[in-house]
Amino acid sequence: xxxxxxxxxxxxxxxxxxxxxxxxxxxxxxxxxxxxxxxxxxxxxxxxxxxxxxxxxxxxxxxxxxxxxxxxxxxxxxxxxxxxxxxxxxxxxxxxxxxxxxxxxxxxxxxxxxxxxxxxxxxxxxxxxxxxxxxxxxxxxxxxxxxxxxxxxxxxxxxxxxxxxxxxxxxxxxxxxxxxxxxxxxxxxxxxxxxxxxxxxxxxxxxxxxxxxxxxxxxxxxxxxxxxxxxxxxxxxxxxxxxxxxxxxxxxxxxxxxxxxxxxxxxxxxxxxxxxxxxxxx
Numbered sequence: 001x002x003x004x005x006x007x008x009x010x011x012x013x014x015x016x017x018x019x020x021x022x023x024x025x026x027x028x029x030x031x032x033x034x035x036x037x038x039x040x041x042x043x044x045x046x047x048x049x050x051x052x053x054x055x056x057x058x059x060x061x062x063x064x065x066x067x068x069x070x071x072x073x074x075x076x077x078x079x080x081x082x083x084x085x086x087x088x089x090x091x092x093x094x095x096x097x098x099x100x101x102x103x104x105x106x107x108x109x110x111x112x113x114x115x116x117x118x119x120x121x122x123x124x125x126x127x128x129x130x131x132x133x134x135x136x137x138x139x140x141x142x143x144x145x146x147x148x149x150x151x152x153x154x155x156x157x158x159x160x161x162x163x164x165x166x167x168x169x170x171x172x173x174x175x176x177x178x179x180x181x182x183x184x185x186x187x188x189x190x191x192x193x194x195x196x197x198x199x200x201x202x203x204x205x206x207x208x209x210x211x212x213x214x215x216x217x218x219x220x221x222x223x224x225x226x227x228x229x230x231x232x233x234x235x236x237x238x239x240x241x242x243x244x245x246x247x248x249x250x251x252x253x254x255x256x257x258x259x260x261x262x263x264x265x266x267x268x269x270x271x272x273x274x275x276x277x278x279x280x281x282x
Contacts, residue, residue, distance in 0.1 A: 003031075005150075006064030008057060008079055010036035010045040013096060014070030016125045020153035022049055027150070033063045037075075061086040066147075069095040073270055076100055080108040087113050092143055096120055098169065099267040102136040102162055114138050116147055119168045120154065122176050129155030130172040134162035166267065170259035178255060183208055 005027050007018050018034065021027050035054040036042040046053040054060045061067060061083055071079055076097040087093070087109050095105060096118040105115050115136040123129040131151055135144050144159065151157050160168065183204045190200030215222055230236045 004064040006060035006067045007034040009070035010041040024153035073097045084109045124154040131157040132168040166263040169263040170256045174259040
């Protein structure tokens, strides 16, 4: 589609988003404009990516058609109130603010405006992330395809109905933290067995990376791959037994459930606060 892109919010995720898009030649730097309430972040992003720096939010919308909103959830309401009168039919809003639904955004900017919601995770920072994409009403196939193409440098993406966003948050959104804990525990086990810390950590990281790669590449169920390396009376089944004695899989499932529940709670809390706010309070 070859259009200009804007970014409001030059934090970690917003900067990673634009960096990936630009460095993989999805958009030219001169076709990107950014803005952040922090002058320091704005200048750093401008200088590092060689993009245009806007003086305000309105300038971003005047320049670009596709607008990525990468501000903190608690700051999104203020941004939406600030830009709502600048949004035209040509604009496509892409929000990465966790816990704020398309209907809530549309309530502020207008139900006829085009909105897409994203749920990225932190591995997007190294191009190995997972992004859930939920298109709002009126989004055309070519627009959705365009956003998917823009996001490719950040990792993989999947298009889902927005009703699944809380589940996505609990799984892939919070999931890296669970995996970090597992890697740490694996490495600690290696250290307990006598391995040097750096060696144990390398072994743990590559083991997790390789195992995930096998699942993705072969397309086989994890249990099938597990059984192939689990010999009768061997070391692996002894380790699996120790994990299952402590309900390893059940505990992980409960962790995802807890995160999903909290995501729903936070969404309701933010929506209630958004409804109660008056424009002059924002």
